[in-house]
Amino acid sequence: MSVFRYWTVFSIGVAAGAAVALAYAPRTGDKTRKQWKRKFDDTSDYLKDTADDFSKHATKAYSRARDVADDVASQADSIARKVSKTANKVAGSF
Numbered sequence: 001m002s003v004f005r006y007w008t009v010f011s012i013g014v015a016a017g018a019a020v021a022l023a024y025a026p027r028t029g030d031k032t033r034k035q036w037k038r039k040f041d042d043t044s045d046y047l048k049d050t051a052d053d054f055s056k057h058a059t060k061a062y063s064r065a066r067d068v069a070d071d072v073a074s075q076a077d078s079i080a081r082k083v084s085k086t087a088n089k090v091a092g093s094f
Contacts, residue, residue, distance in 0.1 A: 027035070
C-alpha cells in the first residue's frame with residue numbers, strides 16, 4: 001500500500017468515526033463542556049482536600065516523631081549520666 005493511499009484511507013476512517021460520534025452523541029457540545037468542567041472542578045476540589053488531609057497527617061506524624069526523638073534523647077542522656085556517675089564511683093574505689 002502506498003503512503004498516499006494509506007493516509008487517504010486513514011483520513012476517511014477518521015472522518016467516518018467523527019461523523020458517527022457526532023451523530024450518536026448523547027448531549028450537545030455545550031452540555032458536554034459544562035459536564036467536563038463540573039467533573040474537572042470536582043476532581044480539583046477532591047485533590048485539594050486530599051492534599052490538605054495529607055498535609056495535616058504528615059504534620060501530626062512529624063510532630064509525634066519529633067516528640068518521640070526528644071524523649072529518647074532525654075532518656076539516653078539520663079542513662080549516660082547514671083552510667084558516668086557509677087563509673088566514677090567504681091573508678092574512685094580503686
